[in-house]
Amino acid sequence: MVTMSRRGNNEGTIRQRADGKWEAAVQFNGRRHWLRAASQAEARRGLAELRRKHATGELVPPSRLTVAEHLGTWLEVAGADLRPRTRVDYEWVTRTFLIPAFGHVRLQRLTPAMVALEFARLNTAGTHSPKTRLNAFRTFHRALTVARYWGLIGTNPLDAVEAPKASRSAPSIWSRDEAETFLAALQPGAWDATLFLILAGTGCRIGEALAARWDDFDRDTGALTIRRNIVTIHGAYVEGDPKTQAGKRTVVLPGFAIDGLKAWRPAQLAQRLAAGPSWRDSGRIITLSDGESPAHHIAYSRFKGTCGAAGVPKTRMHDLRHLHASFLLSAGLPLPAVSARLGHANPAITARFYAHALAGVDSAAATAIDGLATRPAAASG
Numbered sequence: 001m002v003t004m005s006r007r008g009n010n011e012g013t014i015r016q017r018a019d020g021k022w023e024a025a026v027q028f029n030g031r032r033h034w035l036r037a038a039s040q041a042e043a044r045r046g047l048a049e050l051r052r053k054h055a056t057g058e059l060v061p062p063s064r065l066t067v068a069e070h071l072g073t074w075l076e077v078a079g080a081d082l083r084p085r086t087r088v089d090y091e092w093v094t095r096t097f098l099i100p101a102f103g104h105v106r107l108q109r110l111t112p113a114m115v116a117l118e119f120a121r122l123n124t125a126g127t128h129s130p131k132t133r134l135n136a137f138r139t140f141h142r143a144l145t146v147a148r149y150w151g152l153i154g155t156n157p158l159d160a161v162e163a164p165k166a167s168r169s170a171p172s173i174w175s176r177d178e179a180e181t182f183l184a185a186l187q188p189g190a191w192d193a194t195l196f197l198i199l200a201g202t203g204c205r206i207g208e209a210l211a212a213r214w215d216d217f218d219r220d221t222g223a224l225t226i227r228r229n230i231v232t233i234h235g236a237y238v239e240g241d242p243k244t245q246a247g248k249r250t251v252v253l254p255g256f257a258i259d260g261l262k263a264w265r266p267a268q269l270a271q272r273l274a275a276g277p278s279w280r281d282s283g284r285i286i287t288l289s290d291g292e293s294p295a296h297h298i299a300y301s302r303f304k305g306t307c308g309a310a311g312v313p314k315t316r317m318h319d320l321r322h323l324h325a326s327f328l329l330s331a332g333l334p335l336p337a338v339s340a341r342l343g344h345a346n347p348a349i350t351a352r353f354y355a356h357a358l359a360g361v362d363s364a365a366a367t368a369i370d371g372l373a374t375r376p377a378a379a380s381g
Helices: 040-056 067-081 084-102 112-125 130-149 176-185 191-202 206-211 255-278 296-310 319-330 335-342 347-353 355-370
Strands: 003-006 013-016 022-028 031-037 223-226 229-233 236-240 249-252
Touching: 013 040, 022 040, 031 040, 067 084, 067 130, 084 112, 084 130, 084 229, 084 236, 112 130, 176 191, 176 296, 176 319, 191 206, 191 223, 191 255, 191 296, 191 319, 206 229, 206 296, 249 335, 319 335, 319 347, 335 347
Parallel strands: none
Antiparallel strands: 003 013, 013 022, 022 031, 223 249, 229 236
């Protein structure tokens, strides 16, 4: 026997099926939504949830689309607007983490518990760094946000999941004496020395320095305009825009970097003459003897060798950027000015990265303001 409970417009119906199960159904905008339940009370709760989702905009048409199918479409659509390096990173995360773990699940059946459990397993396994796990989580969150915008899901289940923790280790920064020792060890008129002088003197990213061209350097003002960035994709260099819109900037070079460029220019022209027709003309400042840009691993190898020859602690080449920023902040330069020089999207990013240097500035500020008050002399014993 089938029991039917009818309700008003848009309130739906509840009925008991011949097999004893209960079914709730409701129609909105000409589309029928339904669910099955083990009891009448459960059917009532389910019907109320359908009405709530409709009222909040969370109710979407039923679909058998899987997570893997959505991720494939998302990458294809979003790829045209992504920077090349970002697209490669998204593809790697999707292929390595997301599809193996969630690809078979229907998109509308993905729950916060499923996601939380899988990321907990990744954390326990310890096969990937915390930063990699956080990047995987952020990529998945972005893909599911798009699914919600497209009307494929009512809510993003990752909104209810805590993101993996990934603490940022403090950069290794030389002392002033170590920095001076390193710069003094550089040989003028060499591509590697010129690269290191640009990195230390501007705080730019490695890819930005490698992409810089002579046309970007104003010999009259000593300013370098950063317009491009180079990234490595599948073993090949790809040139594109800087990391952020703020990355397009003009920075004035310090004297030691200008001197380095002046020493390198005639040496590069001599290499071009010697190479003849085999020279690869890119107009870039940093080139090898055939005009090609040095691969990242070659530049890093030269950097480590220079550190060893100078007798300073070996660190990452990218830490020259941190050295630059830390010295400027420690010298009391305004945070917005340092942020603009680094090409950060906003000063808050600079403050987060270089809190250690700002702590020194805050101590200096306390010392300066302390002079406003005349404190009583300490009582003698």
